[in-house]
Amino acid sequence: MSQERYNPQDIEQKWQRRWADEHAFDCDHNSDKPKYYLLEMFPYPSGNIHMGHVRNYSIGDVMARCKRMQGFNVLHPMGWDAFGLPAENAAIKHRTHPAKWTYANIDNMRAQLRRLGYSYDWRREVATSRPEYYRWEQLFFLRLLEKGLAYRKKAPQNWCPSCHTVLANEQVIDGLCWRCDSRVEQKDLTQWFLRITAYGDELLRDLSKLEGGWPDRVIAMQRNWIGKSTGAAIRFALEKPAATAEGEEAAFIEVFTTRPDTVFGVSFVTLAPEHPLVESLIAGYDKADEVRAFVTRIRNMDRLERQSDTLEKEGIFTGAYVVHPFTGERVPIWLGNFVLADYGTGAVMGVPAHDQRDFDFARKYGLPVRVVIQPRGERLDPDAMTEAYTGEGVMTHSGQFDGVPNVDGKAAVAAELERQGKGRATTQFRLRDWNISRQRYWGAPIPVVYCEQCGMVPEKEENLPVLLPLDAQVRDDGKSPLPELDAFARCVCPKCGGPARRETDTLDTFVESSWYPARYTSARKDDAPFDMEALNYWMPVDQYVGGVEHAILHLLYSRFFTKALRDLGFYPPHLDEPFTRLLTQGMVLKDGGKMSKSKGNIVAPADMIEKYGADTVRLFCLFAAPPERDFDWSDSGIEGSYRFLQRVWRLFEESRDRLSPLKACGATADDAAAGEARALRRKEHLTVKKVSEDMQPERSQFNTAISAVMELVNAMYLAREKMGRSEAENRVFSSAMASVLTLLAPFTPHLCDELWERMGHDGLLLNEAWPAWDEAALAQDTVTIALQVNGKLRGTIEAPAGADKAALEELARADANVLRHTDGLTVRKVIVVPGKLVNIVAN
Incomplete structure (x- = not known):
């Protein structure tokens, strides 16, 4: 029978279309399933995704797909951290408007993420630069101002002369700007602050709630920063x-x-x-x-x-x-x-x-x-x-x-x-109040005005959003055009109706990222920031995935916002912390260093997808190292991942005449009565057990889970040559193949859905139940016993599993190697460790 060649490009795009047509990843809070909210830190729309993104989002996608198969109602959204310095500086460099630059990049990066097959509910997509998002942020600001948690004062501030803006203390790294590495200066300025210190005690105390779910070093970094x-x-x-x-x-x-x-x-x-x-x-x-x-x-x-x-x-x-x-x-x-x-x-x-x-x-x-x-x-x-x-x-x-x-x-x-x-x-x-004023254009306007008669006046809530004017021309030096833009700056006082000027500072982009997980729960609601029923159901995030570099920036600010919005009535009273579990993934390096254009060591995901397919790229990023560790990109490594997927494809194609549409762990003990079939069924169930344990959130050892599946594939190649072709034996082989596809499905979903369909199954693997191993199938018929003479290894024997001490001693004394090494000696003692070794002491 002719065998079809593995062609990832055709297969992957076929399945991505089908997932979209079937709304495979949509979810709703009206469900009787247990909920699981899986979230990766959303990206800046910089233009193209990089390998760090691929690793981060592949980790999250594996978790999300696995949880769906385990019976959870999974929320797995994606959006864009679209305001702020990175987008504005890039737009200036490319001589275009930040809005045009940002939304073009979002379109491009969305397509790239879709091409990787991530299981996002795209109906919930948000972009923080959209008025329908930041209008609610402006509302939060007004309520914080009303409660005395937002205030304005003059004080020495961290000033970046390159970015032309102030920075919060947390955004100064070793005296340098966190974005451009310019030396930060001190400058007396009147700025807006959020009173994060009002929650200092609670932020410190509640770190104990995160122990066991967050990395110890992140908890320690926050504890030290709060100080x-x-x-x-x-x-x-x-x-x-x-x-x-x-x-x-x-x-x-x-x-x-x-x-x-x-x-x-x-x-x-x-x-x-x-x-x-x-x-x-x-x-x-x-x-x-x-x-x-x-x-x-x-x-x-x-x-x-x-x-x-x-x-x-x-x-x-x-x-x-x-x-x-x-x-x-x-x-x-x-x-x-x-x-x-x-x-x-x-x-x-x-x-x-x-x-x-x-x-x-x-x-x-x-x-x-x-x-x-x-x-x-x-x-x-x-x-x-x-x-x-x-x-x-x-x-x-x-x-x-x-x-x-x-x-x-x-x-x-x-x-x-x-x-x-x-x-x-x-x-x-040690914690200082959070400076949220930025002297830049591309950000959410701060909703206050300054009136000669009334002083500082909050904008009326019914006038929100205060729109950022998209007709402003950005300046080459990065300074904000808003103070000179009369159409924006000149306004009417909401209190007395007289002439006034708007605040022309914009909000720190970390304000936007401090509450976005909650907006995903009801992203299209237009009469309130959240649907309280949905918020109650989904929050807090069960598993968050992102970089450790945000330990005292985004993660601390998000914790503060959760507590403040709770006290303002926007969040339910029980919501004290935003993220139950946190996984901080390592970086993807090349030649021992961080990938960057200046070093000329960038590996473009699009190039790798074109050459090897999305499944291979995903697999390699997850197989190369445990998720929390850095790893060095390896051309031979990704080629090895590609060869493994070809090997799975070839095993399937070469065995199609003996495959039937069984589910994982579908063969019975009667099907595997003896011999190679029994051994293969045991290996299948051992693999299911190993992978299931490694995929638990507290372990998340994806590299060893993949390795276990590789071992099962190797065992199937060997068993295929030795096994007969009876109906029962074919069922055992089909069951093992189904387990390979089911266990690999979170990692390489396109390949697995394709082979699942070719195996004769209806529906998506995403909707299959995660396999359950049978403890009885793990039992061994024989065990390997080490034979020692005076503590030195002299050979091994295969003994019946469960053999008692007397039986093992008898087998050991009869072994030819033992007899040769005790010839002429008197046996003084025999030490038996059942299931492991027999040591004969003689002189």
Whole structure:
């Protein structure tokens, strides 16, 4: 019989058309099946998908298809993170409008994703740059503003001179812009913020709910970024009142410390160079210009470098003093490069004897070192100390607290400060409020206006969406055209009806990606952001797949948005976390490095699909390494995956005359009474068990699952040559073939649906039940027993499974190799481990 050649191009497009015609991947929340929401992080529409996309989306698709076959009602949507810097910068580079660039790329990338055969419910597709999406985001902003969770303030901000916009702290990586790698500067600007710190405690506490579902390192990264510290806020009265930037008078400087027990060891107070009182403090000081030069230099240092333990500490005296809250002593005020204005209060107390950073600073500038915590049984000499003492001990030179264990002294000092009105016990977070203002065009407009009569006025909800004008001409330098676009900027005040100007900053693109999973649950609803019934059914996402690089960006912001929208009534009360499980996939490398145009090492998915087919590309991306690991692209590797699929095709074609339309694990024990048929059925059920276990979300070891199917295919080739052709034996072979196709279907769905149909089955493999193995089929007739003489391996034997110790000893003593190695010796002892080994001790 002539055999048809494997042609992935024809097969794949045939099945993609059929899946679309049959709406194979559509789902609805009105179902009696258990739900499973599977989601991969949606892409920027950059122009073409890359191999990182293919790996990410192939992982998700395997999970989604497997869950459908396991009886779940699966939501698996796709959309586009379409606003923001990447799209705008690319459009400027290509001298086109961001909207035109974005929507052309969406069309192209959608076609590429369809060509890979992903099981998306395309009816739910969203693009964040569409007004029907961002109108609801503007509504959320207005409600956040109403609740005091959105606010505007002037403060030093991270400024990217290349992108012409501010960046949130989380978007500054090693002092560089997260998008363009330009050195970030500090700039005083009035910006919009979301009060993420209001949820600091809950964000930290609820990390415990994610343990076991999220990678440990992501949880640790969020915990460290939130950075909760317990201590005391202490007020040091200013020797002379100072004027704030707003013209008000400040009578004290407040510091936060985790060590209030060391307050009597304070010999200086250090302010951040950006602290708002600096200019007032140095007024009239003869070295004020030197201080200003120091401030200018330090303000533009890398923020992370300023927090580094290896940073060389630098400072300058301001000429001003505060008064110690307990002793009344004059304490000099310094500026230090290691203090940040937006961390704590922007001021720290210097206790050189008990803080290493302060110790280094004091030694450098000749400031006093005062020991106020003595370790038990020792006596520290401040003049002889070479490093700070940070351990436990007893308070000394600490007034009324002398002799108090310092662990107890922390609370005691805080209580006394509160009693005197000079401080209080408190906590602080490393987490800062989220700056959401962007000085760029391609983003969602912030729905507020500024009126000379009324001040800042929120837009009326019935006027939403505030549309981004698509007739704006983007500028080559990246600056936003909106401030000069009168048709947009000039407007009427919603409150008084007088002339006003719109806010021309746009929202950070991470705002859009913080709530998109919920919109997928009712993507076409036009009278509200969500259908609450659908939201209740689908959320939270059961399995999220995406890169670890978003650990303290998108993932943290999404957690905050979930809690805020819950409290605003948009989410159900029980929805505390957006993602139950998280899988962070590794990167696809080439020649040991990240794929990039500049390195000339890009592998284009379209080229690989054209050469090998989508199934091969999917298979290789999943077989090359466990999903959480990076892997290096290999031409020989993808060729090996292609050969394996050809091997499956050839096995099917060469065996068609013995195949019948059985389901996976469809042969009975009677069909496989003995010999090769029994062995093949056992291998089939072992494979189903192995693959089923590897596909569980807590394992997701797709590479070993594929390897197990490869072993079954090898076993089928061998069995085919040895097995007879009785009806029963053919049933065993057909069952094994059905299991191969069913287990491979999530990985290589086109090939498997094609062979499934050729096998005589009706319907799609997607709608087949996931196979169940039979424990009885796993039993072995014989086991291999190792034979040892004096602990050295001398051979093996095949013994009946379940043979007792006496039977195994008898078989071992009769073995020729054992007899040869014990000849002339006296057997002293026989050690039998049933099912494993027999060791004969002789001398």
